[in-house]
Amino acid sequence: MSTRVILAEATKSLKVYFFSxxxxxxxxxxxxxxxxxxxxxxxxFAARTVDLQFxxxxxxxxxxxxxxxxxxLYTFFTMMLLAGAAFEAERWQGTLETVLLxxxxxxxxxxxGALANALNYMWMLVxxxxxxxxxxxxxxxxxxxxxxxxxxxxxxxxxxSLGMCLEAFFIYSRRGSIIxxxxxxxxxxxxxxxxxxxxxxxxxxxLSYMLPLTFGLIAVRFTLLGGATLLDVAIPLAAxxxxxxxxxxxxxxxxxxAEKRAKVxxxxxxx
Amino acid sequence: xxxxxxxxxxxxxxxxxxSTKRSHFLGRKSTTIIKALDSVDFEIQEGELxxxxxxxxxxxxxxxxxxxTLLEPTSGQAFVKGLDVVKRxxxxxxxxxxxxxxxxxxxxxxxxxxxxxxxAELYDVxxxxxxxRVKTLLELMGLTDRADDEVEKYSKGMKQRxxxxxxxxxxxxxxxxxxPTLGLDVNIAKDLRKFVREKIVREQGKTVLLTTHYMxxxxxxxxxxxxxxxxxxxxxxxxxxxxxxxxxxxxxxILVTRxxxxxxxxxxxxxxxxxxxxxxxxxxxxxxxxxxLIINVDSDKAVPQVLSHMASKRCQVVSVNLxxxxxxxxxxxxxxxx
Numbered sequence: 001m002s003t004r005v006i007l008a009e010a011t012k013s014l015k016v017y018f019f020s021x022x023x024x025x026x027x028x029x030x031x032x033x034x035x036x037x038x039x040x041x042x043x044x045f046a047a048r049t050v051d052l053q054f055x056x057x058x059x060x061x062x063x064x065x066x067x068x069x070x071x072x073l074y075t076f077f078t079m080m081l082l083a084g085a086a087f088e089a090e091r092w093q094g095t096l097e098t099v100l101l102x103x104x105x106x107x108x109x110x111x112x113g114a115l116a117n118a119l120n121y122m123w124m125l126v127x128x129x130x131x132x133x134x135x136x137x138x139x140x141x142x143x144x145x146x147x148x149x150x151x152x153x154x155x156x157x158x159x160x161s162l163g164m165c166l167e168a169f170f171i172y173s174r175r176g177s178i179i180x181x182x183x184x185x186x187x188x189x190x191x192x193x194x195x196x197x198x199x200x201x202x203x204x205x206x207l208s209y210m211l212p213l214t215f216g217l218i219a220v221r222f223t224l225l226g227g228a229t230l231l232d233v234a235i236p237l238a239a240x241x242x243x244x245x246x247x248x249x250x251x252x253x254x255x256x257x258a259e260k261r262a263k264v265x266x267x268x269x270x271x
Numbered sequence: 272x273x274x275x276x277x278x279x280x281x282x283x284x285x286x287x288x289x290s291t292k293r294s295h296f297l298g299r300k301s302t303t304i305i306k307a308l309d310s311v312d313f314e315i316q317e318g319e320l321x322x323x324x325x326x327x328x329x330x331x332x333x334x335x336x337x338x339x340t341l342l343e344p345t346s347g348q349a350f351v352k353g354l355d356v357v358k359r360x361x362x363x364x365x366x367x368x369x370x371x372x373x374x375x376x377x378x379x380x381x382x383x384x385x386x387x388x389x390x391a392e393l394y395d396v397x398x399x400x401x402x403x404r405v406k407t408l409l410e411l412m413g414l415t416d417r418a419d420d421e422v423e424k425y426s427k428g429m430k431q432r433x434x435x436x437x438x439x440x441x442x443x444x445x446x447x448x449x450x451p452t453l454g455l456d457v458n459i460a461k462d463l464r465k466f467v468r469e470k471i472v473r474e475q476g477k478t479v480l481l482t483t484h485y486m487x488x489x490x491x492x493x494x495x496x497x498x499x500x501x502x503x504x505x506x507x508x509x510x511x512x513x514x515x516x517x518x519x520x521x522x523x524x525i526l527v528t529r530x531x532x533x534x535x536x537x538x539x540x541x542x543x544x545x546x547x548x549x550x551x552x553x554x555x556x557x558x559x560x561x562x563x564l565i566i567n568v569d570s571d572k573a574v575p576q577v578l579s580h581m582a583s584k585r586c587q588v589v590s591v592n593l594x595x596x597x598x599x600x601x602x603x604x605x606x607x608x609x
Contacts, residue, residue, distance in 0.1 A: 002392075002395065004392045004395070004398070005392055005393060005395075007392075008388075008389050008392035008393065011389075012378065012381065012385075012389050015380060015381055015385070016378050016380045016381060093375065093378075093379070094373075094375025094376050095375070095376055095377070095378060097341050097376070098376045098377075098390075098437070099393065100341065101339055101340070101341060101364060101368070101369055102364060102390065102393035102394055102441075103361045103362075103364035103365045103393075103394065103395070104392075104393040104394070104395070109393075260343075263340075263341065263342055263343045264343050265289075266288055266342055
């Protein structure tokens with residue numbers, strides 16, 4: 001896998017797909033609007049904290065913080081889906097076959113696109129966090145910065161690798177956006193983005209634990225808002241690391257398979 | 272043309288497209304199989320400019336897509352420089368490139384230079400060579416002055432020239448040109464043809480497969496041509512050799528109004544006339560629809576015979592042109608005047 005290809009793809013993606021006023025506006029506006037929606041949804045309730053439990057640990061964390069973290073990580077996840085949508089844009093503008101005409105590593109191309117999305121996400125994250133801190137008080141409780149950093153980094157890696165798996169659909173099918181849209185709402189529900197996971201019926205929990213977003217939310221909420229240490233979040237962090245490796249391997253297999261099937265079914269091109 | 276061996280070999284190549292349709296939303300699916308290529312065989316020699324000709328839907332683009340690994344054949348085999356295009360696709364991708372007509376295949380928000388640099392990275396062009404190669408290609412195609420403008424500001428001709436630069440970025444051994452002059456104005460198309468023939472083939476010794484449905488383009492450029500019709504390769508050879516296959520030595524091209532079936536039947540029965548083909552013609556003369564006839568004849572003595580027949584049937588002859596056989600006549604012959 002060539003770093004030159006990763007960098008070239010990331011640079012191209014940033015220039016072609018993100019640096020437009022419309023994209024920048026929606027990148028900022030949507031998470032802010034969604035966050036406000038959730039904030040006002042919880043506002044009428046008397047409780048200002050949420051009980052968050054995982055593997056015997058119980059943290060009382062700030063309701064607003066719970067909402068912000070949920071929104072930010074979910075937005076990041078949808079950004080990863082957008083990296084796949086870039087392939088759809090390539091298909092429409094007639095460049096997908098030009099890219100796949102080259103011998104460049106497909107996984108490097110996907111990673112480049114995902115990195116560009118992640119980079120784009122970073123400034124959005126900073127902007128949103130600063131906005132929330134400026135306007136709404138959030139009770140943070142950080143006791144272990146390493147745990148917090150690892151929670152972010154591993155969430156990021158696991159979600160990038162899952163995003164790459166989903167991108168394979170965009171290579172295979174002209175209906176990639178529809179296929180990926182099927183995943184969006186269930187992921188929002190099963191990950192515990194808007195409600196604590198212990199409220200989920202036990203029978204559905206195995207589905208929740210298949211998602212990196214679930215463990216990312218647990219780790220970041222615990223370490224940022226509940227004062228958890230590295231040892232406290234060892235399980236979700238280990239799950240995230242395992243998922244990052246598993247989904248990376250799966251992405252490579254899926255992308256190779258998708259390209260092969262697309263060549264057989266003649267769906268690499270738009271027409 | 273060098274005689275160094277085969278750069279491209281195609282054996283019994285077939286490709287079917289499966290199309291499914293529903294009669295209505297909940298209706299049964301019906302499947303149609305379209306045979307785009309049917310047991311095609313041909314070879315292209317090293318350093319040769321080979322033209323694949325045929326009407327729309329003949330299978331030209333399908334052939335190119337299979338050869339440059341974007342599509343897999345249903346059956347048969349194809350090799351580029353001895354490499355199987357299915358089994359060794361990655362190796363094939365390193366030594367080929369493809370340029371298609373139209374304005375796709377480029378990033379409009381990137382500049383011309385950025386486009387080329389991006390593709391240079393995808394092809395793993397040695398880092399030290401990237402800047403020089405991009406510069407040389409831009410100079411060759413006359414784009415240096417606009418290299419740092421976004422492609423969306425380019426004219427159609429400039430985009431097409433940039434496409435050729437992209438197609439040459441990996442210094443391919445075999446270049447596929449799929450209707451590269453489609454939609455270009457006359458001068459730009461002429462320059463592009465000259466560039467491909469003189470620079471890419473003659474000077475650099477590249478092998479080029481060109482698909483086109485412009486017969487004059489093939490006649491002007493190609494060492495050999497192959498005719499595809501409904502997925503079958505119906506003839507392969509040098510243009511001059513193939514032209515000898517035209518049933519008669521001359522063709523009369525006539526633009527005429529008030530043409531009737533009775534006139535056509537009469538024409539076909541004339542002594543020196545071998546074959547009459549009617550083709551579409553977009554135009555009017557004195558407010559009447561103009562038809563174009565290509566009449567294969569044995570000798571120029573047929574001209575007065577044909578004209579007098581037309582006059583007797585009260586047809587209005589707009590123009591008459593007597594010429595020797597061309598690839599277009601052959602094209603008409605093989606495709607039945609489509």
